[in-house]
């Protein structure tokens with residue numbers, strides 16, 4: 001049985017079908033990329049699974065238990081974590097306190113040492129600084145640290161790569177590989193395919209709320225439909 005199973009996930013906003021029935025499975029410690037052009041439904045998919053929006057149809061199961069439509073705090077306890085495209089830390093609180101508020105109640109998979117985590121993410125020297133003083137990259141790392149405080153079983157990462165230097169991307173790809181190797185499954189929403197390739201060989205490609213390809217990233221890049229959607233070119237099949 002897969003760790004996470006998503007079937008027929010649909011999200012409507014009034015007349016707009018933002019997700020038209022998405023299916024994918026995720027195994028323990030597997031990393032999966034979620035890619036697609038702007039507005040294709042990637043963040044909506046994360047929001048529907050992580051409890052920010054209640055999906056209109058479909059099911060999500062974690063280890064066989066239905067979690068569809070559960071609230072974010074229930075999902076966090078169950079082991080679903082996420083980061084945000086635009087992190088919103090508690091800016092007036094210290095970086096370390098931002099981690100502590102992420103775990104205000106003891107949770108079932110055991111506590112994480114905030115100082116070890118800050119060290120691991122290269123934020124240790126900012127522990128006593130106000131989070132609002134961090135630059136954009138550091139705020140993304142803090143957001144990742146906050147998610148990791150909850151020892152997620154599945155971690156959704158929404159566009160971590162944007163704005164990072166090649167060296168930062170390489171270092172974060174290494175960190176994500178370590179996190180997956182330790183047993184956390186990852187769903188990585190990303191526009192930077194070179195970065196994504198360092199994290200996972202497998203992608204789901206979305207277009208206009210539908211999944212148009214599931215498989216190896218290398219094959220996706222050669223797929224005429226994917227090429228048409230990304231580059232606006234006409235494929236031989238049109």
Ligand SMILES: Nc1ncnc2c1ncn2[C@@H]1O[C@H](COP(=O)(O)OP(=O)(O)OP(=O)(O)O)[C@@H](O)[C@H]1O
Pocket residue numbers: 013016018036037038039040041042043044045
């Ligand atoms: N809360 C909402 N209310 C109405 N429409 C929404 C809402 N959230 C998303 N949408 C719409 O759903 C569609 C999918 O948006 P979404 O943000 O999921 O795309 P995305 O693939 O994550 O795009 P990007 O790469 O630009 O982040 C878009 O047309 C968007 O305008």
